[in-house]
Amino acid sequence: MEGGEGRDEIAFFDVETTVPRPRGRTGYSLLEFGAILVHPRQLVEVGSYSTVIRPADPSATSVRSNGINPETVASAPSFPEVADQIFAILHGRVWAGHNIREFDCPVIREAFAEIGQAPPEPKGIIDTLPLLTQWFGRRAGDMKLASLASYFGLGQQKHRSLDDVRMNIEVLKCCAAVLFLETSFPDGFSIKSPGMFCTIIPASEGCSSFAGFLQPAEVSVQDISAEIVPSGHGGDKLQILHGNRLLRLCCMGLKVQFGPRELFKDHAGRPKLNIVVYIPENLCKVLDACDLLAQISFQNSSSRSGWKHVIRKNGYSNPYSIRLQ
Structure with a gap:
């Protein structure tokens, strides 16, 4: 050098x-x-x-x-x-x-x-x-x-x-x-003891500033649908609809935990960053419905890949704690 x-x-x-x-x-x-x-x-x-x-x-x-x-x-x-x-x-x-x-x-x-x-x-x-x-x-x-x-x-x-x-x-x-x-996230950010995750609790502002976004309570599960459409790049993409419009969700005040965890490691054996989101029951029901419809559309498509759920529930201690895949 x-x-x-x-x-x-x-x-x-x-x-x-x-x-x-x-x-x-x-x-x-x-x-x-x-x-x-x-x-x-x-x-x-x-x-x-x-x-x-x-x-x-x-x-x-x-x-x-x-x-x-x-x-x-x-x-x-x-x-x-x-x-x-x-x-x-x-x-x-x-x-x-x-x-x-x-x-x-x-x-x-x-x-x-x-x-x-x-x-x-x-x-x-x-x-x-x-x-x-x-x-x-x-x-x-x-x-x-x-x-x-x-x-x-x-x-x-x-x-x-x-x-x-x-x-x-x-x-x-x-x-x-x-x-x-x-x-x-200056409001409500707290640090757990060593080895625990850091916790973020964003300030609750409502969704008024996000035009076209729905809160979970405004979503009817029966009105959710999924469809495969051309992506414009020579392939297809999956769309989730609410009625005849794209479903866009907004949910403020979520609690997020993050940090390295020994259970999940990269190819070099180092702990990966782990992110866990704690969500309200109504949001969990909406995401479950979207996940099921997405899986059905995916399996009906020509793809030969295996399906991997978009969300994975994080155990029995908190049924509404999910890990985003």
Whole structure:
């Protein structure tokens, strides 16, 4: 990964070190450096670099650094051998990481000072520890990276530089998503204890501002019908009608729960975002009728695919809690 001053990418980085030495400003020696360059507008990875570093005294390697031991660092390059690469990655960029102001930044500066070389200088620093403590609050306990990762179901912290950097980025994205949802629904938004879903209760405004939309109480199940019509893109689409008009529903004040859940995982084994909507009985009856009619129309069509219900009831504790497919 090449670096250079004036580049726009954000350099998320992390270091692993030995235990404190008896003397020295920070008392740590570098064992590993890892960095990921992230596009500032898309938050996507555009490059990465990591290296194990051989300290002056390999026997001082700490077992707390997961998987890094004297045998691992014996054949690793020394800091002077990788200093130019680390300088190129960091210098002139915005630095980002968890607790980097208090730990990682001083360690980097001391490492360069010890070899008599000017340290890299950041264009700015984003320390996610005070940032998330201020905006996200202490809902994840001590706000350490491991605690935040556990809160969002992202797994255990590995205490290896590149793995921890990627976890830091994912934690930041999760926190940003929750804060965005809280800002979007300022009325009645509450946070459950760690491991529970976040709950949104939107403000009730009625449906007067949604022309052509019906509230569930205004819908007669007997007047609902479904039909297959051309989609205009060379295929067909399903329409749900109420009388002779398209059925458009509006139901304010719904309670929505969302959050990662271990039961549902993606191809990489990570928990998927789970969304559960708690709905009134009259809306449930309307959706059940629409679902049944849609299934019948689908099965009568030429499609060979299997039918998948649009809604799935969420268990017996609350019969009107549904999960949208």
